[in-house]
Amino acid sequence: MSSVKTINLNRLLIILLLIPFFEFQSYSMFVFNGVASGMFDKLLDLYSLGRLFITMLIFIKLWKDRVVKFSYTSVGVLIFVILMNITSAFNESLFINYIIGSVSFLGLALLCQIEIENNAEDFIWSCKFLFGCLSVIGALQIIVMPYGFLHHRDKAFAIYFLGGKNTSFFYYAVFIFFLLYDDLRKYDRIRKRSFAFLMLFILAALRCDSMNTLMMMLVISAFAVVINYGVLLRKLVRPGPVVIGILLISAVVLIPQIRILLNPALHLIGRNATFTGRDVLWVQAIRYIVAHPFIGNGIFTKYRLDTGVWQDSAHSQFLDLMAKYGVSVFLSFVLMPVFSLARAFKCDRGNDKIIALKCAICFMILFHSVADHMLVYNYILLMAAFEMLTGNDPALQNDPSRTEDKINGTEHTAQTPAYPAVNP
Numbered sequence: 469m470s471s472v473k474t475i476n477l478n479r480l481l482i483i484l485l486l487i488p489f490f491e492f493q494s495y496s497m498f499v500f501n502g503v504a505s506g507m508f509d510k511l512l513d514l515y516s517l518g519r520l521f522i523t524m525l526i527f528i529k530l531w532k533d534r535v536v537k538f539s540y541t542s543v544g545v546l547i548f549v550i551l552m553n554i555t556s557a558f559n560e561s562l563f564i565n566y567i568i569g570s571v572s573f574l575g576l577a578l579l580c581q582i583e584i585e586n587n588a589e590d591f592i593w594s595c596k597f598l599f600g601c602l603s604v605i606g607a608l609q610i611i612v613m614p615y616g617f618l619h620h621r622d623k624a625f626a627i628y629f630l631g632g633k634n635t636s637f638f639y640y641a642v643f644i645f646f647l648l649y650d651d652l653r654k655y656d657r658i659r660k661r662s663f664a665f666l667m668l669f670i671l672a673a674l675r676c677d678s679m680n681t682l683m684m685m686l687v688i689s690a691f692a693v694v695i696n697y698g699v700l701l702r703k704l705v706r707p708g709p710v711v712i713g714i715l716l717i718s719a720v721v722l723i724p725q726i727r728i729l730l731n732p733a734l735h736l737i738g739r740n741a742t743f744t745g746r747d748v749l750w751v752q753a754i755r756y757i758v759a760h761p762f763i764g765n766g767i768f769t770k771y772r773l774d775t776g777v778w779q780d781s782a783h784s785q786f787l788d789l790m791a792k793y794g795v796s797v798f799l800s801f802v803l804m805p806v807f808s809l810a811r812a813f814k815c816d817r818g819n820d821k822i823i824a825l826k827c828a829i830c831f832m833i834l835f836h837s838v839a840d841h842m843l844v845y846n847y848i849l850l851m852a853a854f855e856m857l858t859g860n861d862p863a864l865q866n867d868p869s870r871t872e873d874k875i876n877g878t879e880h881t882a883q884t885p886a887y888p889a890v891n892p
Contacts, residue, residue, distance in 0.1 A: 478587055478590045479590045479593055479594045479597070482583055482587070482590055482591055482594035483594045483597065483598050485522055485579060485583075486579075486594065486595070486598060486849075487518070487598070488514075488515050488516075488517075488518030488519045488521075488522060489519055489522075489572065489575075489576045489579075489845045489849075490602075490639075490843075490845055490846070491511075491512060491515040492629070492630050492631055493630065493631025493632060493635045494617075494627050494628065494629060494630060494631045495508045495511055495512050495515075496508070496512065497627045497631060497632070498627065499512070501618065501627070503618070516569065519569075519572040519575060519576075520568065520569075520571075520572060520575075522572075522575055522579065523571055523572050523574070523575025523576075523578075526575055526578045526579055526582070527575075529582075530578070538578075538581070539577075539581045539852065539855055539856055540804075540807040540808060540811055540855055541577050541580075541581070541804060541807075541808055541848065541851045541852045541855050541856075542574065542577040542578055542581050542852075544577075544800065544803065544804040544807060544808075544851070545573050545574050545576075545577040545804070545848055546574055546577075547800045548573065548797065548800040548801055548804070549570050549571065549573050549574055551793070551796050551797045551800050552570055552793050552797050553566075553567055553570060555762075555763045555764050555793045555794045555796065555797055556764075556766065556767055556793065558763040559760065559763045559764050559765060559766045560766065561766030561767040561768055562767070563767075566767060573844060573845070573848060576845055576848050576849065577848050577851075577852060580848070580849055580852035580853070580856075581852060581856065584852065584853070584856040584857060585856070588856075588857065592646055592649070592650060592857070595642065595643075595646045595849070595853070596643065596646040596647060596650055599639055599642040599643035599646065600643045600646075600647065600665075602630065602639050602643075603636070603639045603640050603643040603665075603669070604665075604668070605629055606628065606629045606630040606636045606639060606672070607636065607640075607668050607669055607671070607672035608668075608672075609628060609629040610628050610629075610633075610636070610672040610675050610676045611671060611672055611675050613628075614626075614675040614676055616628050623676050623677050624744075626676065628676065633676040633677065633678040633681075634678050634680050634681055634840055635843070636669075636672065636678075636681065637678070637680065637681040637684060637836060638833075638842070638843040638846040638847075639846070640669045640681070640685070641684075641829060641832060641833050641836075641846065641850070642846050642849060642850060643665075644665070644666070644669075644688060644829065645825070645826075645829045645850060645853065646853070647662050647665060648662055648692065648695075648825055649822070649825060649853075649857065652695075652821050652822055652825060653822070656821070657696055657821075658692050658695060658696050662692070663689070663692065666685055666688065666689050666692065669681070669685050670682060670685045670686065670689070673685055679744075680836055680839065680840050684832050684835065684836050687828075687831075687832055687835065688828060688829070688832050691705065691824070691825075691828035691831075691832075692828075694824070695821050695824050695825055695828070702820050702821065702824040703820055703824075705823070705824035705827045705828055705831075706813065706823065706827060707806070707809035707810060707812075707813050707827060709827075710805075710809065710827045710830055710831045710834075711805075711806060713831060713835075714831065714834045714835060714838070717835060717838055718786060718838050721743070721838050721839055722750055722754075722784060722786070722787065722838065724747065724750075724751070727747070743783075743839055745773055745774060745775075746783045746784070746839060748771075748772075748773060748774055749771040749773070749779060749781075749782045749783050749784075750782060750783075750784055750787055752771045752772070752782070753771065753782035753784065753787035753788060753790070753791040754787065756769060756791035756792075757787070757790045757791050757795075760794065761790070761794060761795055762794045762795060762796065763793075763794050764790070764791060764792045764793040764794040764797070765791055765792060766792060767792060769791055769792045781841040783839065783840055783841060784837070784838060784839055784840070784841075785801075785837035785838075785840070785841055785842040786798060786802070786837065786838065788841065789801055802834075804847075804848075804851050805830050805834065805851060805854070807855075808830075808851045808852075808854045808855040809826060809827060809830060809854060811854075811855045812826050812854050812855055812858075815858040816858055822858075826854045829850065829854075830850075830854065833846075833847065833850065
């Protein structure tokens with residue numbers, strides 16, 4: 469009984485440590501709209517202080533343990549943070565709060581590394597529970613209130629539980645990974661209940677007219693079917709095709725001369741090659757990149773829509789990074805999944821379903837980021853999980869309690885053993 473209580477307390481602790489890194493975009497949207505600005509400003513400050521406090525505790529722990537052992541993801545995040553600060557100093561947009569705040573990216577990467585190494589089973593459960601609750605609440609709120617809390621007539625500016633209409637996707641992505649990963653490691657298949665969650669998120673995307681989220685949910689649903697039933701097809705879902713596929717998609721979507729060729733297909737879903745006005749932002753971002761390809765144009769780079777509204781993001785994570793920080797920061801960002809998946813491919817060798825799942829989720833978030841912004845904390849958490857959670861745990865594979873009922877097609881698993889991480 470005491471061990472069960474210890475596990476439960478540890479899971480609660482992991483959730484409490486993760487929460488400050490995942491503030492809802494809706495808080496800043498309420499502030500912008502003048503709704504309880506004081507309260508939400510204080511709440512945002514609490515999140516920031518929480519991230520910094522946890523990061524400081526992690527640094528103190530590493531110093532006391534006299535251990536400096538970084539995963540590939542932690543090294544990648546460290547390089548990313550250093551380069552962001554260096555280029556921002558050169559383009560004269562650096563300020564002290566930004567320096568301090570950017571360190572929390574490394575704090576989350578190290579937190580994930582430490583917890584996966586020491587408490588992988590609890591980490592999986594905590595992420596699945598936390599992001600599952602947030603995702604389901606967010607989806608249900610969208611379904612019930614498709615125009616948001618303030619009942620905005622334009623859904624593009626509506627405020628939902630997790631933020632804007634496309635923001636929920638990143639919470640869905642994290643939850644879906646841990647949900648499907650847990651299915652595969654326990655039952656060697658994706659259960660019907662998991663497909664029901666995917667259908668819920670598809671319905672929410674339809675209700676708020678989030679075409680990006682809808683497309684990504686359809687993509688991962690197709691991958692889930694392949695992982696379950698496509699014995700030959702899932703062998704093709706590998707790191708190489710993922711990287712090549714994203715490069716081709718980026719070229720097709722972001723290069724104007726090629727993008728125009730998509731019009732016939734986009735008309736079928738009620739869209740066109742402007743991607744709801746994003747093309748105007750992309751053209752500006754490309755001009756910024758050409759002007760300062762190595763040091764970027766600064767943290768406060770803005771983009772102007774045809775309506776006259778200014779945007780903080782180019783609505784393309786890739787173009788936005790290059791426009792603000794230069795090519796080196798962009799490369800450090802996109803190389804994270806390359807090394808993470810390469811490590812996963814090596815450690816999960818022989819487990820086609822786990823490899824396919826990691827590659828599918830990675831493809832989905834990178835695909836989404838071609839034409840929209842990204843929540844970096846969600847990205848870092850997934851990179852750490854891809855790299856360090858292995859599908860080749862001997863204790864699990866040789867578990868005598870894991871038997872399959874051939875009659876009713878259900879699989880019964882007794883107590884699931886801890887899922888050890890792969891030390892880099």
